[in-house]
Amino acid sequence: MIQLVKKGGSFGRDFIRQLKLRNEESNRQVETAVSEIIENVRLGGDTAVRDYTLKFDGALPDQTEISSGEMKGFLSQCEPDFLSALSRAAENIKDFHSRQKQQSWFNTDEDGVMMGQRIRGLSKVGIYVPGGTAAYPSSVLMNAIPAKIAGVQEIIMVTPPGKDGKPNPDIMAAALTAGVDRVFLVGGAQAVAALAFGTETIPKVDKIVGPGNIYVATAKKQLYGTVDIDMIAGPSEILIIADETAKPEFLAADLMSQAEHDVLASAILLTTSEEIAEQTVAQIDRQMPGLSRKEIIARSLDRFGAIVVCESMEEAVAFSNELAPEHLEVCAANPMEYIGKIDNAGSVFLGNYSPEPLGDYFAGPNHVLPTSGTARFFSPLSVDSFIKKSSFIYYTESALKSAQKDIIQLAETEGLTAHANSIKVRR
Numbered sequence: 001m002i003q004l005v006k007k008g009g010s011f012g013r014d015f016i017r018q019l020k021l022r023n024e025e026s027n028r029q030v031e032t033a034v035s036e037i038i039e040n041v042r043l044g045g046d047t048a049v050r051d052y053t054l055k056f057d058g059a060l061p062d063q064t065e066i067s068s069g070e071m072k073g074f075l076s077q078c079e080p081d082f083l084s085a086l087s088r089a090a091e092n093i094k095d096f097h098s099r100q101k102q103q104s105w106f107n108t109d110e111d112g113v114m115m116g117q118r119i120r121g122l123s124k125v126g127i128y129v130p131g132g133t134a135a136y137p138s139s140v141l142m143n144a145i146p147a148k149i150a151g152v153q154e155i156i157m158v159t160p161p162g163k164d165g166k167p168n169p170d171i172m173a174a175a176l177t178a179g180v181d182r183v184f185l186v187g188g189a190q191a192v193a194a195l196a197f198g199t200e201t202i203p204k205v206d207k208i209v210g211p212g213n214i215y216v217a218t219a220k221k222q223l224y225g226t227v228d229i230d231m232i233a234g235p236s237e238i239l240i241i242a243d244e245t246a247k248p249e250f251l252a253a254d255l256m257s258q259a260e261h262d263v264l265a266s267a268i269l270l271t272t273s274e275e276i277a278e279q280t281v282a283q284i285d286r287q288m289p290g291l292s293r294k295e296i297i298a299r300s301l302d303r304f305g306a307i308v309v310c311e312s313m314e315e316a317v318a319f320s321n322e323l324a325p326e327h328l329e330v331c332a333a334n335p336m337e338y339i340g341k342i343d344n345a346g347s348v349f350l351g352n353y354s355p356e357p358l359g360d361y362f363a364g365p366n367h368v369l370p371t372s373g374t375a376r377f378f379s380p381l382s383v384d385s386f387i388k389k390s391s392f393i394y395y396t397e398s399a400l401k402s403a404q405k406d407i408i409q410l411a412e413t414e415g416l417t418a419h420a421n422s423i424k425v426r427r
């Protein structure tokens with residue numbers, strides 16, 4: 001049962017503490033397990049990866065790597081309507097992310113000094129595509145399309161095998177659509193560790209991106225430093241701010257759309273209307289029995305769901321900024337009014353006709369987003385996540401001469417006389 005907190009109820013600090021515990025508590029539980037998996041994969045390579053695949057996924061694929069020829073063979077198993085929806089979604093995602101591309105730049109002054117920045121794609125990137133309790137072809141597009149636009153030379157995808165040890169055909173179709181270079185059927189913390197260290201069959205990469213459950217998110221966190229990562233993109237979250245013009249039927253549906261991802265997912269409604277709050281509870285009760293993942297939804301809403309009646313929209317916005325949700329829906333008479341007031345949120349959905357799943361699948365912005373309050377400092381996955389920059393400096397003899405006094409002064413103040421000497425020898 002989702003908890004309903006009426007005006008003046010004891011929500012506030014207690015619930016924020018409970019939500020924060022969601023991260024800490026689950027992290028504590030899995031932290032040790034994940035570090036053991038990482039260490040075993042580091043030492044045991046493919047053998048350890050295979051053992052964990054059998055243990056956690058329940059089946060071993062005949063082969064870990066799927067060639068592009070084999071991927072094409074799976075296309076005939078996909079629904080034609082799915083394939084055309086996938087290609088339309090891919091176009092929207094390409095269009096949105098193409099606008100993010102930054103250009104290298106070089107500037108030359110009148111005195112011949114040239115400086116600039118070269119921007120290029122990372123060489124080898126690992127993308128994690130979840131596949132435990134659901135398959136996520138949409139996450140293939142969200143990970144790989146910005147990587148391609150950034151100019152990544154090699155995109156290595158990992159995803160858990162199906163319960164039969166076989167690849168999911170829809171995920172293979174998405175990998176072909178998005179231009180993934182190599183695909184390995186490995187999931188969980190063992191996949192992240194394999195990409196970070198490299199094994200006999202799985203290549204070591206420079207950066208690992210992509211969403212996943214708590215094991216995947218914890219493994220990325222623990223391996224940061226051995227490898228670069230994009231962010232902590234763990235169990236999904238939705239927070240909705242609604243005034244009295246919102247529609248309870250929509251609110252209930254949207255809360256459950258994210259609760260269905262994971263028993264650790266979180267769904268919160270903050271509304272100024274007691275009537276809307278009560279009707280949303282009723283709508284959840286009405287809609288949930290018809291949903292295939294109702295058990296996951298019920299468990300998620302039970303622990304990490306809440307409907308809270310706030311004093312004002314300002315109070316709701318302040319709460320939201322404090323929680324920094326992955327997804328924020330603003331269902332209000334004038335949603336545009338809130339654009340400047342939202343400080344912390346991964347992706348914001350404005351108005352009654354911009355439901356969260358529109359962003360998950362189709363609109364174009366990335367659905368790989370920071371969770372657990374990390375939207376305070378992380379941004380959505382983007383083309384920027386896949387680039388690196390190098391700076392370039394060219395000075396002429398006369399330009400160096402006019403700068404030499406300042407450089408020598410700064411070097412000597414730091415006590416670094418060899419630095420100063422490097423300038424002096426050119427005088």
Ligand SMILES: NC(=O)c1ccc[n+]([C@@H]2O[C@H](COP(=O)([O-])OP(=O)(O)OC[C@H]3O[C@@H](n4cnc5c(N)ncnc54)[C@H](O)[C@@H]3O)[C@@H](O)[C@H]2O)c1
Pocket residue numbers: 033056057129130131132133134136139160186187188189190211212213214215216232233234235236261262265326367368369370371
């Ligand atoms: N934040 C985002 O951007 C975003 C986007 C999409 C999905 N998600 C999240 O991705 C997750 C997908 O989760 P999923 O489970 O379906 O797929 P997953 O691929 O993330 O996880 C499956 C893997 O978890 C590992 N695992 C399962 N139980 C384990 C255990 N007891 N010990 C060690 N390892 C274990 C297994 O190796 C398995 O292969 C959900 O939490 C969803 O909310 C987040």
Ligand SMILES: N[C@H](CO)Cc1c[nH]c[nH+]1
Pocket residue numbers: 136138139235236237258326360367368369
């Ligand atoms: N809502 C998820 C991000 O938290 C992304 C997703 C993919 N498919 C469906 N939903």
Ligand SMILES: [Zn+2]
Pocket residue numbers: 236257258261357360
């Ligand atoms: Zn979703």
